[in-house]
Amino acid sequence: MxxxxxxxxxxxxxxxxxxxxxxxxxxxxxxxxxxxxxxxxxxxxxxxxxxxxxxxxxxxxxxxxxxxxxxxxxxxxxxxxxxxxxxxxxxKELTPAPKRSVLLAFSTDLGCALWASAEDVFSGLGEEITLAFTSPPYPLAKQRAYGNVDQTAYIDWLLPIMEPVVKSLRPGGSIVLNVGNDIFMPGSPARSLYVERLTLALHDSLGLHLMERFVWHNPTKPPGPVQWASIKRVHHNTAYEHVLWFTNDPELVLADNRRCLQEHTEKHRRFVGSGGVKRYTRNTGGAYTLREGSFGAHTEGAIARNVLTIPHRCPDQQPARDFASANGLQAHPALMPVRLAEHFVRFLSEAGDLIVDPFGGWATTGRGAELNGRRWLVTERCREYLMAAAQRFRDAPGFYSPMECSNA
Ligand SMILES: C[S@@+](CC[C@H](N)C(=O)[O-])C[C@H]1O[C@@H](n2cnc3c(N)ncnc32)[C@H](O)[C@@H]1O
The missing domain is CATH 1.10.10.10 (Winged helix-like DNA-binding domain superfamily/Winged helix DNA-binding domain)
Incomplete structure (x- = not known):
């Protein structure tokens, strides 16, 4: 043959x-x-x-x-x-992966996107993961097109999916979860405590240690929660989501903030250029002491703060948006910006490490890994999301998509 x-x-x-x-x-x-x-x-x-x-x-x-x-x-x-x-x-508009089937959606020299349920992939992985960066469906009261469970069932649903991922984590590897903050008790302006429960469950059941609760500040987040902020006027409009960082071994954690330094501001550059602190200052409470010349040395960049301000829309999504609209497909309703993924990819892994995302969507994690020379694997249940996601990787070395019937 x-x-x-x-x-x-x-x-x-x-x-x-x-x-x-x-x-x-x-x-x-x-x-x-x-x-x-x-x-x-x-x-x-x-x-x-x-x-x-x-x-x-x-x-x-x-x-x-x-x-x-x-x-x-x-x-x-x-x-x-x-x-x-x-x-x-x-x-139907979104085609779920057939049960227990794992099909290649597209691949590059560095990674691949599988049309599959995460449950059908990670238990048989046979490779060590350095970082799982993912945004699972949020426990929203109103269902998204791709489906989600509510807050009462959330932990029982999510933990079994994450367990094999955690088992494949190398010592000091990380699990980073972007989870929604705007989940309320039914009919009430009181916030759900599901994030706290999830944090405890990941610690108690999967042995993970909480390293940080990052804030992803999204300055372009649409106003909401409408019911409680705009109609009842008992809340502010929200502008952030949680990004929870866990590791299996805090002593060995594979993190290095020098890999994700931020550009110095012009003001800081002028300050360093003028020699740093001008005169000895001691805070009266003893909180800090500044000596002459402190902060006068040139550094590569600023250590990032644990509040990351990044708008949710980014130009990197455009090829997928164009493809979706040209083919009458839904744009993915819950995307993260590639800069957010890139930040954690750099911070928590090195070139060649394996990064995974069980809830792939438009493969933003894969894209963040690809752009930074890491290997990657994403799984996504809905075929149409993967067809659009593939457009983001067309120029990547070794791009191949059997879904498109061509060896592009
Ligand atoms: C919040 S979205 C992730 C979006 C993604 N971070 C991005 O920027 O493109 C969650 C995704 O998980 C997918 N999903 C839900 N359950 C899944 C499962 N068991 N296995 C694989 N994918 C799943 C949904 O179809 C949805 O696209």
Missing amino acids: TEQIKHLSAEAVMAPFVGRDHLTNRELFGQLALQLDLPESVLDSRAPVGKSGKECNLFERKVRWHQQTLKHLGVLERVDRGTWRLSGEAQ
Whole structure:
């Protein structure tokens, strides 16, 4: 069998059905041949198969074999003889990964995005993780299109997914969770304590140590909570979310703030240029003493503060936004900016380390890792998010996407 037929994947066979009512086998064979750029010799290659030794077209046989697998997984259904379409489930706006199936969505030389539930990937990883940077679905009262559980079920849902990730963490590795702050008790302006409960559960059940509760200050966060700030007027508008940082071993923690220094302000540069502190000063309470010349030495950059101010929209998302809008797909409703991911990637890992995100979305964590020379693995349950996410990696060395039916 030729190599091209051998490597024809189920994802490639499924891709031409997206956006089509149905396809006859003739149309499907034609599209695959075109998109995979298969020469006629491959399309026509025949050989005796099975016990009967009957001559068969190997390309068509392989496509039919994948059709049966996709039917078994509930992705394709037969309309009539020789005509297939995406099944009712798969035609919904967001296509969930079939149960217990792990399919490659796209990859680069450094990493890959899998169309799969996190539950089906991380227990069999067999590689040490340096950092898991992720934003799980928040326990919102109003469901997002991709689904989420409410605050009462949240910890029982999240912990089993995170457990295999924590088990694969190398000593001193980190788990960083971006979690929503704007979760309220039902019908009440009192905030949920789920973040506190989650923190305790990660410590008590998974043995993680809390290193920091970072604040992600988002200056462009839309006003809210509307009910409590705009209507009842008992709250301020919110402008931040939590980023909780845990490690399995605080003594060995693989962190280095020199990898994520921030640019000095112009004012600071002038201060250093003029020699630093001008005269001895002692705070009356003894809190600090400043000697002449203190802070006069040039440094590479400022140590970042634990409040990170980054707007949520970023230009890096644009190729995915353009693709989603051109193809009638939903834009992902809960994106983080790549600068946030990059900050933690640099702070908590070195080039070549493995970074993962079980709740991949538009693969922002993968992108942050890719841009900084780290290896990466993300899993995402909804196929359409991955199709858009792939557009962010098109220029990355080794980009390959079987979902698009082409070796771009
Ligand atoms: C808050 S979003 C993450 C967005 C991401 N940080 C980004 O910037 O693109 C959470 C994502 O987790 C996905 N998801 C939920 N449960 C999942 C599971 N069990 N396995 C894999 N993905 C899951 C949802 O489809 C959603 O896209």
